[in-house]
Amino acid sequence: MTTDVLKWDLHYMARGTEVKSLWQQLMLSSQRGLLFICGAGFDPRALAAVGTLITAGVHPAECRLIEYGSGSGLPAEEDVARAESHRSQLRQMFTGSSLKTVAVATRNREGRSTGGINISAEFREAQSYVGFSDVVVDITALPEELYFPLIGTLLTIWHSSSVEALGLGNLHVVVCDNPLVDSMILPEGGDKAELMYGFTGTVQRASIGDPIPIWAPVLGENQGEHLQKIAEYHRPQVVAPVLPFPASSPRRGDALLLEYRSLIFETWDVDSSDIIFADEQNPFDVYAKLCAFASDYEESLSSIGTTQMIVSSHSSKLHSLVLGQTCFRW
């Protein structure tokens, strides 16, 4: 498990057993209550973070549980059952008014994704965070289309003057990350790549002269179809795949190259020197590498046109977390 006190250049990252002592230290220094925001999903790790908090002796004053409709069709029965069991366990942990449910519809009738718009609307009121010394967002059981805009919205609040004016507390993001489990959750596909609400940047802007899209996909296993769709959507002129290194298995990068050999070296014609390595365990390394990559290209291509950096994560939640920040920057 990893906890981030989100600061771009200055971050603190705790993992594993460090997390518990971090919480304890943190709570000693804070007087007011803690607000915990999480999703009611089927992910087996859904309750791990709140469990760690409570065993560390920190009981959140309030929990906001995000209930989201499943995107397509009917979810598998065991998923429904597991999500329900997570919910009832949470109800036991938070009695009475300390558990609030926030319903978010992720699709409209035409099947378009609306989760981003809806979750952002639900969490954009700065006033609702007043009175808490710490706000902890656990994205473990939330899908990408929700936690990106959620974190984006919170960061926008925390970067605004409200922080000082309202005296908002610390903002933390927690993810229980396990690349293995992530790779076992097979997302059911949409037929197209979609831009994330709130993170569209200047993509598609017709007022920009000669945009040069450059794309850095953070590679993970079993994502061929998704990768192809994004490439078809953005038609990047430069593709710079991000491989995990150092990694728990030093062969993982090779395995990914082999899995996507035809895409990388034939379809996209990637130059070996455009392959980026980033620390598998440290999203901030991904962040730093992508920033450096973007500014290098911006500099070298500035005479030809305007570069548009596109990033996408096909790897673990931990990695995609930082992409929210990268997108946020541009």
Next chain:
Amino acid sequence: MGWDGTDIATSNTLLSLQMLASHKYDGYERFRPGRKFMESLAIWLRQFPTVDERRAALTFVQRRLIFISNNEMEQLVEVLYPKVIRPILRGYVSTKLGIPKYAVHGIENSPEFARARRQSLFLGLSDGARMDEFRRSNRDLSTEQVYATHEVSEPRLVEMRSQLLEEHEQNESDPSRFELVFLIDDFAGSGKTVLREKDGGYLGRLKRFSDLLGSDSAAGSSVFSGPDTEIHICLYVATRQAVEHLNQAIEDYTRVAARTRPPQVHFVQLLDESHRIEPGNEPQFCGLLDDYYDEEIEDEAKQVGGSSSKYGFAGCALPLVLSHNTPNNSVSLLWAPLPMQALFPRFERHTRRKA
């Protein structure tokens, strides 16, 4: 190239190997022009007389070989500071100031942090430590604190001393001694070149540096802060075996040498036990290791490892190739010149002395 490979490989296998060859393996520095990876592979495989043997050898290359390319090595050099060293400095300052570790903003903006950074000395343990690259990727380190070798000569020590004193005179708050030393190396397979016990005494690069520290504090105006000096051994690539050996050896040595602070071992890329090539997980390939091993490859230097080099120096049983050379901790068929031509010929640093 003569060998068409179709007896053991599908077209997908061959295209995959070709991709890895042009993307990574061809960058092996010991290859010659005209004999890059695919050629070397063809020659290597052809030496095994039977199809089954060739298949076992090829399967090993496909499934187990770990090749760390020059680009990957550069990445390890680049992340060493943010991943390993910066947290150590933060921890050091956090203890000093008595503020929590996660208060990163407070720590990094404090004068103590800048001071601790300047009080750090970074030394290479071997040519592979890439200290030039390390310095270039960390611009907030000064050239006076990064050196290619841990064997610091007397004139160099004198120079360091005067440099520190000069800075100290200009600004009282500046350091006058090094309080943290980072000993950096590219790879540790067994850890024995860093520190090992022999006949009740200790040998190795850490021992030599430790001796240097001792003579420094005995000198009049010392460069290091004596027994309080924190020593951190930072390895770009390390096996679990090496880390465990070093931790144990350091514990014993600290007791013997009566040091107050045991040096700590850190790594960027760990190779855990699952990568070892053993009869239990690779019976066919291990059969080849048994069948194609020549005692002629042993020499005095390798005997330090305590076992034959069939499974690599010190029985490390690694499937590892580094772009500049193959470690002798890797299984012998990968690198040994005998009894057949190696897939990744190894460059021997020392001239061979027959055991």
Next chain:
Amino acid sequence: MAQNPFRLRASEQATIEDQFLSLVGPDVLDMLPKDQLWDRLLIIESAPGAGKTTILRLFTPTSLRLVDRLKEQDAYRLLAEQLTDIGALTDTGPAVVGILVSCREQYATIQDLPIDEHVQSRWFFGLLDARITLLTLRSILALYRLSYPRDAHRVEFRPNDNATVVVEPINGAQLYDKASRAEINLTDSLNSLMGVTDVSTDLSSGLQLPRTLYTSDIFVDGSRLTQRILLMFDDVHELTLEQRQALRRDLERRELTMARWLAQRSEAVESTEPLAFARTEGRDYSEIRIEEWARTARRGQRYLGLLDEISNRRIMRAQVGVESLESCLMTTLSTDRELERARQARTDAKQQAIDGVNGQQKFDEWVQGTIDADSTTSDSLKAAIEWRKLSITMSQRVAKSQLPLDIPLSVSELQDRDSASMRTAAELFIAKEHRLPFYYGIKRIRQLSSWNIEQFLRVAGDLFEQVLASVTLSRGSVSQLTATQQDTLIRAVSRHRLSVLPKEVPYGGDVRRLVTAIGEFCQLETYRPNAPYAPGVTGVGISESDVTRLREAAESPKQTPLQRLSRVLASAIANNILEVRPNVNVKGGVWTVFFLNRLYCPEFELPLEYSGFKERVGIDRLALWTASGLESQTLRLH
């Protein structure tokens, strides 16, 4: 390492114009109705990957200029002639300024925002108008090789006779400023994580630019632009229904002088959208469906010619000494194992037939005929097929007399259950029974494309990869792929495509279940001993009343199994996984038939012809299959 030319970004994705053009043959223009291009709204529909965007991109200034420049070269001569023929090129260069407008999701999002319907509509048109304006400027500047947006001030819109009120000329730079401000305001507000902000630009409820183009003449550096303006809207299906309808209404206006095309994905089950607009006074638009074109064009070999041309163009790029895909593929059995199995098949099939005759004299002539045929050929497979055909025909005779109710059906385009169909059925049976290859040879590879160029390229790419591996390793000499190699690879591709469905399309898990059930069901029907639907069954048909029920379920707010089925069918059809044929008349009924995309046929060992389908399957059964797959009790259908 030689690159696989089939894996280059598919033509629609090529980023560099000359790379793009080198992959496009002149035949793609055949798809366009030549006499209906410029004076009315043209709607182009197809499944993804059929080549819509490729066609549209040809008409952008950069492409046209390039073709014009290279028209003396062999590779471009025919394309240039075709473009000249339809009026897009003249001796002096491009005669059209194509403006390619993508309608992707940002527009649809407007309708999800918590704002008033009228405001939504204004935002939609406001954003679209701003984009068209900017893209028009960009295209005009590209035509003149000027820099966008830097040189926008060199373009001027001067009022012409159509202007009813006196207006001042507008300078391109002013237009750019205004449109880019509108674009930035609208997109910022659309994406604001802090909620919708008030957009204070004056937005109207329709497109303004077409009006401006109608009432003005365009001048660049003082001289008048004589080229025809062509507005091309791509991916229109990405808009919401309301937006699509509004846009179409707006573009159907007769007074518009510029050419305008709408390209969208065919969504045949999209029941809520009226196919024809409620205009009785004759159609103001033309419509083409690329798959329809391909099907009709197939008879004239034009479609096959297009596939060959595309693959040969790519192979030429690879420069590995191969001339065509066809030349890399064995067309007969050749390996020892194949030949041995064929010999065995001949013996077995003969024995089986003679056992089947069982002394009945009525078959004597047939048997004698087959013996004659057998004795004149050394081709074991051919002989085996004849023998197997005899067995099938005999069981048909028996079946017919016993089961008069269940008479096979076939689609009108292959009405004659001729001997060719029987031979294919027999070959299929032989292949299955003796594990011989079936899916090989250029003809079947082409059939696998299912009228989709991209799909063809993918399969061809997989085959070519094997060729390439042999070329690179043997240092130059090209070996042909054996029948078994082709067959193995195609079956693997088929299986793979099926397995990735859940990740590829909306409701993918359901789509895969349905397709698998249909495939298994077709397999059962195909391999009945009398091969009643020779060469086989590859689709299911539902009745008119079922179509109505499905439509009602789709529109109902209630979540029912039929509603789920309607969504799954819509997704499968839109993504070219099922091919739909409405109004097929057979056996006194009218059916809507869902054929499997040909690429899924090998997984179920089905033939590749669009021949038989099984009618009266019933949507309730399809709904059941969607939820839980083909169940054993449903196998007994009759």
